[in-house]
Amino acid sequence: MYKAFLMSPYLPVSTPPGFPFGLSSSMDTLDTLLGNYSEPDECTYIVHFPGLGCNPAASFHRTLLPPPFESIAPESMSTQGLIEKTMPLPRMLQTLSRVIPTPRFVLPSWKQDRQFSITHVPLAVLDLGAEHYPTHALFVFSPIDPSRMSMYLVHSIVLEMYCPALHASLPPSPTSSIAYTPTIRPRIITIPVHPVCIAYPEAFGILLPYFYTRDPEFLVCQCLPLFKWTSLDPFDELQNKFFRVSLGYFLAQMVPYQTLIEHTVKTVMLAKSAWQLTTLNAEFWKVLENCYEILLNAIAYTTTGRSLKRILND
Template identity: 65%
Template sequence: MLRTLLRVTPSIPFVPPTWEQDGRFSVSHVPMFVLDVGASRYPTHALFTFSPDDPSRMSMYVVHSIILQMFCPALHASLPFSPTSSAIYTPTTLPRLIMVPAYPICIAYPEALGIFLPYFYVRDTRSLVCQCLPLLDWTSQDHDIFVDLDDESFLVSLGYYLALTVPYQTIVESTVKTYTLSISAWQLTVLDTKLWRVLQACYEILLNALAYTTAGRSLKRLDQEIETS
C-alpha cells in the first residue's frame, strides 16, 4: 500500500485550499490522478494538516481509510464518506482520475502525519527512529531497532554516544522534534503501542544525551577544549 500512497498526484490545475471568512474549508474534494496503474485499492481521503499558529500553511497527505481505522480510529470515525473506500478497481493502462474528500486537521506539528504514515503502512520502526535521532549510521543497520530500544542500558549508552558525536544544538532540536511528534500523535489519537514505545525511547535517549553535556557544549567539543588547554 505504501507504493500506492506515494504514487498519486493532484490533477492540474489544483487550487490550494484556504479558509473562508465564515471559517469553512474552501475545498470539499480533491481531483487526483492515481499513477499506479496496477493498484486495486485506491486512496480514500486527502488530509490537510496545519498548525494553530499558521492555519494558512498546509501539508496534504493522501491516505487509505483502512489504515487510519487501524491506527487512528477516532480520526477515521470523523472522516466523510469516500466512494473509493469500498471499491475494488481493475488494473488500467493509463493513470486514473478520482475524487477524494478533503479533510482539514489541526495538529501541533503538521508534518508529523507525513512521518507517521510510512510507519502505518509498512510498520518499519527504523523510519521513526531516523526522524527522531541524528544517527544515520546506526539507524541504517539491518537488525530490529525495537529490540535495542527495550534495553535501558542501551538507551543510556546511546545517549552518551550522541553527546560525544553530535553538536549540542542538534541534540536540542531533535529533542524538541521528538516531543512535538509525541504531542501530534496524541492529538491524532494514535493507538499503537510500538509507535509510542519508539517515541518514548528516542526521547529518553535524547534526554540522556542532554544530561551528558555541560553548559550547552557537546562532550566532543569539551574534550577538544581540554586537550588544547
Template identity: 25%
Template sequence: MRSSSSALGLLPSAAVLALTDKENATHVIELAGGNGSSSSSSSTVPSAGKRRRDEGLRINTERRRRRQEQLSRHGRKAPLQTEREWRRETTERDQSEPDVDTTPRQSFAAGSATVSFQRRLARPRDPLAVPLDILVHRHPHWQGLSLPAIKHALRARGPALAHALHATRASPISALPTILDALISEDLRADMPSHFFAVYSKTSQSRPTQARRTVTIFPAHDAVFQAYCAKLAPMPPAAAIPGPDTPLAADGRSIETTLPVVPLCLPSPRTFGLLQHYLYHNDPDALGASLLPALPATASESADRAQTIRDLAQQIAATHGPAKINEHVLQAHGLWSNIVVLGITDEGLWTALDFFWAVLMSALYLATLARPAEHIILGSSQPEPHPVSAVCGPGPAFSSVPTELSASSSCTESETDGNTSDSTALTTPPTSPLVSKASFDDDLMDTSC
C-alpha cells in the same frame, strides 16, 4: 534499534528539572550562570510529594488573599481556612493532576551552568477507545473482527497500501476544494487511497498576525487512520474504486478518480508524514532513523535497554552539538503532540517513542555539558487542548471564498509549528507520500484550531 522494553528510568545520572514558560507553552533549558565558582556535587530537588504540598500551600495562600480582597470590598472578613479544608483541597487537586513525570527530579551543576530536562513524555491518563462501530460500518468485511485483528490485517497490507500512496498524484491546484482529482497507476486501483488529508497548523503564537499559512496534501486510507486514531472524526464517504472498464488517462498508464479532501489541524504538520509512515509500516527502526541524528557507522547496540540508551546518547553527543540534537528533540516532540491530539494509543508506537525520547534527552544533556554556553528552547510539555476539537471540526472553509494559491510540490515551508517558538526546519522522511504544499489566506481558516 531496540525498543521492546517499555519503562524509562534511564537518563545517566542526569539533572532533570523542567522550567515551564506557561504563557508561551514552552520548556526552556536554561544554562544559568553561577557566581563564578564551579561545583561538581549534586543536589537533590524535593520529592514530587513535597513539591505538590509546597505548590498547594502557595496556591491556597493566593486563594485566601484574593478572597480576602473580595470580601473586604463588601466590609466582611474572610474566615481562616482550616487544616482539614486545606488537606481536602490538596487531595482533590492531586487526584485531578495529569500523570506527568512523577519520578524524582535532580539538578546538577556543571561548571557555571545548570542544565534542566524533563524525563519523559506523558501518555494520556484516560485514552479514548477507537470507535470500532464506525470502522466496521465503513468496511463491512471486518464485521465480527476485534480491533487487534483489524490492525493485524492492516499491518499485513501496509506496504502495499503505502506503495499505492506513492503512486498517487494530485492534479494541479490553484485553490483547495472539498474534492480533488487524482491519478493512480492502473494496476494499483484495488489499493487506491480513499482521501486526501489537508494538513495545517493553528495560528502561531509567536506570529499571530501572519496572513498566510501552509497546507500540505497527503493521500491516505481512512481504514488505517480510523483504526489507530480515536479522536479522528468520521471522514466523508470515499469514492468508489474505478471499475476495470474505466478509461485510462492521457499517459496510458493511470486512471483518474476523485478523492475527498479532509482538513486536519495538527500541532506539528511537519511530522505528519513521519507518523503516517509508521502507521503503514510499523517499523520502529525506520522511526528511529528519522528521530535520531545520524550515528557513526560503528554504532553498536547492547542487549540491555538502559545500556543501549547510554551508548547511543554518548555516540550522538560526541558527534553532534546541542543545536543539532535540539532539532531532533523538537521533531520528536512534534510527533508526540500529533499522537496525543489524534488519540493514538498503539503500544508499539509509544514504546518506540519513549525509547528514542530517552536517547535524545540523554544525548542533549551530555552535549550541553560539553558546550555550556548554549541556550536551548524545547517544545511545550503538552499539546494545547484546542487542536483536539479542530480534528473533529469543520477545518478550513476551502470552498467558501475563491482564493488564488501558490501550490508546488517543491515549496519550502518556513512557518514554525503552532506550539513551538523554534524556527528550525524539520523534515519528514523521504518516503513520505507528499503530494503538494499550498499557502493560503488565514481568513479562510477555522481559527478555532
C-alpha cells in the same frame, strides 16, 4: 519515498476570519514550540540543562506525555492484526507516492463560516497496477498558523487501525470500497478533503509511513540523529536501559549540541501530535519514549559530562 505524502508543502491559503487559533506565525523559539500545547496530565517534572558555550540553557519534561490510552482494547488489536494480514499495506504506500493533482486542482481557502472552500480534490493515479486508491486528502495545519497547510493522501482503513477518532470524522469516499483493476493509462479520481489541526503538521510525514510499514527503524531514525540503525531488531535493543545510556553518550560525542536540541523538540512535537490524534499503537509510543530518554542522556552528557540519572539524583 516517504516524502511523497507531502504533495504540496505549505499550501498558501487565506486565514479564516475569526479563526480561533489565530496566534503568532513565528515558530522560531523553543518556548513557542513547547509552550503552546498543554495536554491533560502533562506530567512529570522539568529537567534543566545549563547550555553549552553560546547556546542557551534548555529545559524539557523528564518524560513524554503518556499514551492517550491505559491499554489498547482487545478489539482494536484484533482489528489491527486482521487488516495487516489482509491488506497489502506496503503496496498501498507505494501507490500514494504515484498520485498527483490534476490541472483542475484548486488551492483551498477559508470561508467566512470557517469552512473549506473546496470539498473534493481531483487526482491522477499514475500507478497503473494499483488496486487500492487513496480515499481522502488531509489538509494538515497547526493552530499557530492555519494559513500554512500540507496535503497528505491516505487510505481510510489505515486511519481506522491507528487513529479511530480521526477516521470517524472523515466524510464518505467513493474509493473506499472499490478494488480497482489494472489500467493502461492513468485514472482520474475525485476524493473528499478533510482539515486536520495538530501541533506539528510535519508529524503526518512520519506517522503515515510508520502506519503502513510498522518499521521501528524508520521511526528511530526520525527521532535520533542517526542515518542508519545497525541492529536487526531496534525495538528490542531500545528496551535495554544500559544501551539507552551508552547510545546517549555516543551521540554526545558525535552530534552537535544544537542538533540534539532540534531532534528532542521534534520528538516532543511528534508525541504531542500523535497524542492529539489518539494514536493507538503501543510499540510506537514505546519507541518514542526510549528515543526521548536517549536524547536527554545525550544532552546531559554534552552539557554536564554526566548521565541523566546522575543529574536527577543530585
